[in-house]
Amino acid sequence: MKTNWKALVLVGFLSSATTLAGFKLLNDNETDVIFKEAQGESLTHFTSAGAPAGAPGDFVYAAEATTPTVVHIKSTMTRQTSRSQQQIPDFFRDFFGDDFGGGRQQPQQSVGTGSGVIISSDGYIVTNNHVIEGAQEVEVTLHNKAKFHAKVIGTDPSTDIAVIKVDSKDLPAITLGNSDAIKVGEWVVAVGNPFNLESTVTAGIVSAKGRGLGIIGSGRRYQNATPASLKDDDSPLESFIQTDAVVNPGNSGGALVNLKGELVGINTAIASPTGSFAGYAFAVPSSIVKKVSSDIIKYGAVQRGYLGIALGDLDSQKAEEYGVKVSDGVYVREFTENSAAKAGGINKGDVIVKVDGREIHSIPQLQQSIGLHKPGDKVTLTVNRDGKEKDINVTLRNRTGGSDIIKREEAAEVMTTLGADFSDLSKPEKDRLARYKHKGGVKIAAVNGGKLARTGVAEGFIITKVNGKPVTTVKELKSELAGKEDSMVQFEGLYLDSPYDVFSFGFRL
CATH class of the missing domain: 2.30.42.10 (PDZ domain)
Known part of the structure; x- marks a missing residue:
């Protein structure tokens, strides 16, 4: 039986904490980000005494290292709503006026909760965009129960990532891990605040990588879209890590870490027919989180490179339909205006099989590989053309077809x-x-x-x-x-x- 992922996946209704790794600011005008990167120690260094790698005791170190960096976020929105106390026929209102029936203004307050991860000792925190979107007030509670009002530094709806900041110093910051290096079957730990239960730790394995579910920005534009109808310059950047670690409402924005306590993903969504955990959870890879958060802090807007092509996934049936020699990769259907790919020598009907030597099997993988670059960067695309592979160098462009850096004031x-x-x-x-x-x-x-x-x-x-x-x-x-x-x-x-x-x-x- 086919599963309708879009009907099952609840984006952002998790709430949790995500981390990128601590970093510091070099100057006030053009802020560069220096992340607290993983050092590559042997995994056995982080296992419990006498316990083999992968044993339940391995989770202790990851939990102790990560929990202090995860915060609870409360976002508040107040709306003024004017409603009549009863339904009055228009006939009477025409005679007696709008106030007939006792209409009055009533404030309505909605509160959402989620998680976030401290990425620098001076107060920068990463969370999901949907956790704080539309909030008039954002409150952060640290692991030690200290509470702060947070300022929204910037958001990126296309990846569901946001950066906020609290006015505090000497905070614990998480270490950034390499999400590209994690393997299917590897143990991971999720840390967050599900159902307002602070500092909750669960464990599971990586079930899959590079999932594209069509759930970010899942309004009508994307609900009715198919991968083949989306272009790389108008679609969200989705390449989720799938895990079976228990994640629930409140975990959104939370940290997914390896056994060394290094951030490998941000918990963002669950697949569920009920709204609670049903076996599948999805996290934004730390490679995307690092790119997006550093751009937001430095430029005020994400610097995402685009190829300017319409995308099509491949299988044996579509390969026969398109008349191509391979059934694995991403098919080039057409080009956008001012397409970087077209200018670089890519042809309609080419199949992109590698980016900078890294194999590409799906649209999400291609989007992630390109989206981690900024406009003006050069990438090498390996395409299969008429059954033969060919390397083509392409200079990426921004959303408008140029190569300039887009500052906050020049953003969309x-x-x-x-x-x-x-x-x-x-x-x-x-x-x-x-x-x-x-x-x-x-x-x-x-x-x-x-x-x-x-x-x-x-x-x-x-x-x-x-x-x-x-x-x-x-x-x-x-x-x-x-x-x-x-x-x-x-x-x-x-x-x-x-x-x-x-x-x-x-x-x-």
Whole structure:
């Protein structure tokens, strides 16, 4: 029986702590990150006395080394919601006005919890983007019960990674391990705060690597997408480590470590029909975490390199359909505008089988190998063309087709961060709103998995105000949001079929 992964996998509903390894800042303007890297000691050094490698006693060292670096995160969002106390027919409201029926403003507060991992002694912490997304307040509780308000340094929804910072010194920081070196069957330990149970440690093995599940940014845009329809410049970067270590809601952002206590992944999702652990958990590899967090701290935005190609996975049936000589690798279907791959000499119909000598078997593996580079980096792609392998050097480009570093202020538009498509209201829609004393608004035509999706807003919602100022066109909405990066923004709006129920919510862009 086929398993629908997208129906089973719950992204970010775990909560846990992730770690990259302690690092220090070299200067204030262009911050370089020096990670606390693994030293490569023999694994036997970390086993319990007299216990063979892999015995249950091996977990003690990993647990003791990791637990002090894992924190509990509480994110709070407050919304002002105006709702009538009872449903009143429009006929009566036309005569008696909007206040008929006792409508009133009510604050609604939602609290989410998760985990995070200290990556530097001066307070930088890595967690999942979904743990803190949309939060107006983020509180961190350390292993010693000390509590701090945290500042959001930056987020990357495409990998579900975020960096926050607390004002403290001399904190314990985790050691960064090599996620590429771990093997299927190797013991790993998950540390986090499931169900608000602080400092919980579980163990399991690596069940698989390079899983691409289509769950990051799982709005409509990706739910209806197939691997062959996604391009490397518009898709999330997924190459999960799968493990059977028990992970539950509250573990999101938590650390997955090897027996030496070195970070190899960030616990991010579970596959479950119930919402609780059912045997499968997924973690973002530490190689991705290191790249994303260091870019966020140094540049304010992730510097991700792109090939600019449409991707297609291969098997024997598709190889026959495409007319290629191999059934393993990634098929080049077409190119985007200003494609780096096309400029470098890649052809439609080529099959990418290696990146810098590393074998590529799937789209997630290719995305990870390329995504760890920044624009301007050169990579060597080995392609199978007409049954023969050929090495081609390609200079990667940024999302816009250039090779420049993208600073925070040059990052993607705020409108993209919202994760929705917008449209102006039609005349009938404007006329209906006018009947209920609303001046107009901007309609959400589709929700694609960004910050608006986290609020529960659905297609058809009409934004009427931004920070208290009315907006009546998409152009006005863009104008009101311009320059609001990393700022709190309050939205107000309603649905046409319930014009008396006005909703207000806010989050940090």
